[in-house]
Amino acid sequence: MHIAFDADDTLWHNESVFSLTxxxxxxxxxxxxxxxxxxxxxxxxxxxxxxxxxYGVKGFTLSMLETALEVSAHxxxxxxxxAILDAGKAMLEHPIELLPGVKNAVIDLAAQHPLxxxxxGDLFDQESKIARSGLxxxxxxxxxxxxxxxxxxxxxxxxxxxxxxxxxxxxNSVKSDILPVVAIGGNAVHVPYATTWVLDRVAHRGAxxxxxxxxxxxxxxxxVLDQIAALGWA
Amino acid sequence: MHIAFDADDTLWHNESVFSLTxxxxxxxxxxxxxxxxxxxxxxxxxxxxxxxxxYGVKGFTLSMLETALEVSAHxxxxxxxxAILDAGKAMLEHPIELLPGVKNAVIDLAAQHPLxxxxxGDLFDQESKIARSGLxxxxxxxxxxxxxxxxxxxxxxxxxxxxxxxxxxxxNSVKSDILPVVAIGGNAVHVPYATTWVLDRVAHRGAxxxxxxxxxxxxxxxxVLDQIAALGWA
Numbered sequence: 001m002h003i004a005f006d007a008d009d010t011l012w013h014n015e016s017v018f019s020l021t022x023x024x025x026x027x028x029x030x031x032x033x034x035x036x037x038x039x040x041x042x043x044x045x046x047x048x049x050x051x052x053x054x055y056g057v058k059g060f061t062l063s064m065l066e067t068a069l070e071v072s073a074h075x076x077x078x079x080x081x082x083a084i085l086d087a088g089k090a091m092l093e094h095p096i097e098l099l100p101g102v103k104n105a106v107i108d109l110a111a112q113h114p115l116x117x118x119x120x121g122d123l124f125d126q127e128s129k130i131a132r133s134g135l136x137x138x139x140x141x142x143x144x145x146x147x148x149x150x151x152x153x154x155x156x157x158x159x160x161x162x163x164x165x166x167x168x169x170x171x172n173s174v175k176s177d178i179l180p181v182v183a184i185g186g187n188a189v190h191v192p193y194a195t196t197w198v199l200d201r202v203a204h205r206g207a208x209x210x211x212x213x214x215x216x217x218x219x220x221x222x223x224v225l226d227q228i229a230a231l232g233w234a
Numbered sequence: 235m236h237i238a239f240d241a242d243d244t245l246w247h248n249e250s251v252f253s254l255t256x257x258x259x260x261x262x263x264x265x266x267x268x269x270x271x272x273x274x275x276x277x278x279x280x281x282x283x284x285x286x287x288x289y290g291v292k293g294f295t296l297s298m299l300e301t302a303l304e305v306s307a308h309x310x311x312x313x314x315x316x317a318i319l320d321a322g323k324a325m326l327e328h329p330i331e332l333l334p335g336v337k338n339a340v341i342d343l344a345a346q347h348p349l350x351x352x353x354x355g356d357l358f359d360q361e362s363k364i365a366r367s368g369l370x371x372x373x374x375x376x377x378x379x380x381x382x383x384x385x386x387x388x389x390x391x392x393x394x395x396x397x398x399x400x401x402x403x404x405x406n407s408v409k410s411d412i413l414p415v416v417a418i419g420g421n422a423v424h425v426p427y428a429t430t431w432v433l434d435r436v437a438h439r440g441a442x443x444x445x446x447x448x449x450x451x452x453x454x455x456x457x458v459l460d461q462i463a464a465l466g467w468a
Contacts, residue, residue, distance in 0.1 A: 053326075062319060077308075086297060089286055123357040159393075179431055
């Protein structure tokens with residue numbers, strides 16, 4: 001079976017880098033806007049710009065700048081514009097910190113299966129992160145896509161001649177990594193990034209035909225894959 | 235044979251959109267910097283940031299902002315920061331204007347050969363431009379890459395099981411579309427974007443073994459491809 005991993009917040013921390021940047025952004029705009037309202041304004045700007053910028057750090061930086069101009073009614077000190085540009089660059093240079101259990105799981109699985117990365121976002125930034133992760137040699141196929149929907153997955157599987165039943169996607173996002181894969185008849189293992197809410201520690205399969213499993217930690221992945229294989233699903 | 239096209243400045247105008255934006259940028263910074271010097275500063279900034287931003291409009295916009303802050307010693311009016319952000323968005327929304335002869339050449343060739351697009355830059359923006367071009371259905375394979383070097387082309391040909399001798403790349407950039415393709419034993423047709431310098435109007439093959447042709451206009455492409463095929467090269 002082919003096993004594909006999402007990258008951001010599945011193989012390495014990403015959301016935490018965004019959060020740190022948002023804190024820095026709130027400090028810079030503290031004279032103009034309260035942190036909670038700033039967050040909301042930034043999300044509004046990002047959503048408005050998604051059609052033009054897509055996902056990724058560069059678009060996020062441009063949306064921070066636009067938000068800063070808006071909430072300050074163009075009264076922002078240009079030195080703070082520079083600080084926002086710098087914060088964006090710091091995100092692009094941020095060291096890659098693998099999530100717990102990822103390195104061992106990927107090394108073990110690479111010895112048995114062809115591994116893939118399927119990640120959404122900025123091509124250049126994603127390739128740079130994969131290279132810096134030190135894991136790139138373990139992945140036979142790397143695909144950076146602009147959106148993860150059923151068509152995206154179908155196109156990738158067609159291109160590499162992989163049957164959906166023999167494909168397992170591992171990722172943290174229900175919307176991007178789980179639902180579209182289940183929709184085309186593939187198998188999906190959900191590894192939530194933040195595990196603050198209550199989860200069943202035991203890997204489980206959803207209703208038959210759904211092709212859905214959930215684990216709390218990457219170290220549980222090999223056992224789930226064995227289970228999937230034993231059930232003859234992939 | 236598989237025929238691949240570069241996109242920006244091969245299928246449609248792109249450089250002209252950058253030039254218009256640079257003129258607008260010079261107007262906005264006219265109080266702080268003379269146009270020629272501003273151009274040089276912008277190129278320096280872009281080169282410095284290439285490692286972090288890669289190619290594309292979003293990185294270019296961020297480099298314009300950084301240059302504006304630098305040449306104005308942070309004295310720029312924030313309203314002009316907004317104007318630069320708007321200029322970047324205008325680039326992303328700019329209508330796609332096909333180059334002369336492209337539409338007919340692509341329609342004719344698509345009936346006889348599998349066509350590809352191999353383009354460098356921002357994934358999201360490139361996909362958006364391909365969709366807006368109205369030509370996307372005519373291309374069997376679309377590849378957006380972060381860099382065009384021999385390895386990139388080798389990887390793409392391997393992935394699609396195409397022999398280099400049966401591959402023809404058509405593009406305007408000697409560095410990106412011609413040299414790396416010739417280096418891996420493929421065939422390359424150069425269509426310079428700006429034809430102000432003197433060109434031999436007649437398609438010609440370089441020294442044998444170089445796999446290089448040059449045309450002035452896309453309408454000459456079918457004849458060159460016939461020539462390549464007749465010579466048994468692809």
